Amino acid sequence: MADSVKLYGTVLSAYVSRAKMALNLKGIKYENIEEDLSNKSTDLLKYNPVHKKVPVLVHNGKPISESLVIVEYIDDAWKGVPILPQDPYQRAVARFLAKFIDEKCVPAIKAVGTNGDDHQAIAEACAQLQVLENELKVKGTKFFGGDNIGLVDIAADFIAYWHGIREEAAGVTFFTKDKFPKLTKWADDFVNCQAVKNTLPPREQMLGFYMKFFGKVNGM
Amino acid sequence: MADSVKLYGTVLSAYVSRAKMALNLKGIKYENIEEDLSNKSTDLLKYNPVHKKVPVLVHNGKPISESLVIVEYIDDAWKGVPILPQDPYQRAVARFLAKFIDEKCVPAIKAVGTNGDDHQAIAEACAQLQVLENELKVKGTKFFGGDNIGLVDIAADFIAYWHGIREEAAGVTFFTKDKFPKLTKWADDFVNCQAVKNTLPPREQMLGFYMKFFGKVNGM
Structure with a gap:
């Protein structure tokens, strides 16, 4: 079968x-x-x-x-390209970072634009993104997974693609090349991966969704 | 070395x-x-x-x-007794349940006793615990891990030991043999496992901690 x-x-x-x-x-x-x-x-x-x-x-x-x-x-x-590292310690680090992205980083960046105190929310989001920026800096690799994308890259997909569109809709920009040279470069490389490209929603459709979302939040 | x-x-x-x-x-x-x-x-x-x-x-x-x-x-x-199942699907189920325990079940039961609306908080906690009760019923095994404890049993340690002491300190009881026959039996078996016993804090010390905690919360 x-x-x-x-x-x-x-x-x-x-x-x-x-x-x-x-x-x-x-x-x-x-x-x-x-x-x-x-x-x-x-x-x-x-x-x-x-x-x-x-x-x-x-x-x-x-x-x-x-x-x-x-x-x-x-x-x-399934066999084929491994998504998690084979080494137990590197697997643990990948799981730790994936969990960090879900529990700390993405909630912090999603908090920007949804309440009045953006200054503090942006500072908090930047502090969390800095953890990932440092990780890439220390690793010195193109992706969190090394030469190829892995668990952490996949876990960070919101940061690579959705977040930029969300910033545009919210009219708030903090994920910049100046502040996050490694992470913004990673985002560019990530969204251009063959395995990633065709999974992403069309930009205009996503932007429309966020425009409506922030319109609602701000009572527009 | x-x-x-x-x-x-x-x-x-x-x-x-x-x-x-x-x-x-x-x-x-x-x-x-x-x-x-x-x-x-x-x-x-x-x-x-x-x-x-x-x-x-x-x-x-x-x-x-x-x-x-x-x-x-x-x-x-480390080799030795496996903690996660070997079968990929069973591993995924174990990871799903461990995550559920951390993100839904334990927060729901910890919400009981910390605010005024206990009736609703208890109903919510019981609904989450029922997921684990059903899981044990369907599996028909002594532990979530089968004959031996595994990832899900370990993840649920708070429910097996800490929660009962917390209920005593808060003066609220809902984790009962009547409501949760499988899960309360599991809790008894779990805390008596050789690998579990010596990791648990002394009951009196834990009770003292929770008495102080609820005293603080209730303004006592």
């Missing part, structure tokens, strides 16, 4: 794109199922009853949720 | 105990370094500059932070 691989997601989600990037890296063909989050499918609710969120990967009928768990699963279940 | 394994932690922390349990399961000897969190050591600040938190495992001079990252590292770096 041929492998059945389905991905439930939405085109705008940076979390869903993570799963798509991992599938692309391994060269896995999959069926992409676009969810309407305002009217979730019975399949999505059945496959992810705990969170009721995308992405959900369904491999031969078995569902896996949570984007980073999906990325690790894809790395475990 | 013999392996150097140091663990920076505090005896009261359920997160630190996770690392100790994993080390015990693998039979690894380690130096336990008790931190004073009100006056953190320069070592701790050096080894975990991002979060400045315990636990930190230092293996041959290399630091690893974040309790679940440490547990996975220990499983990756």
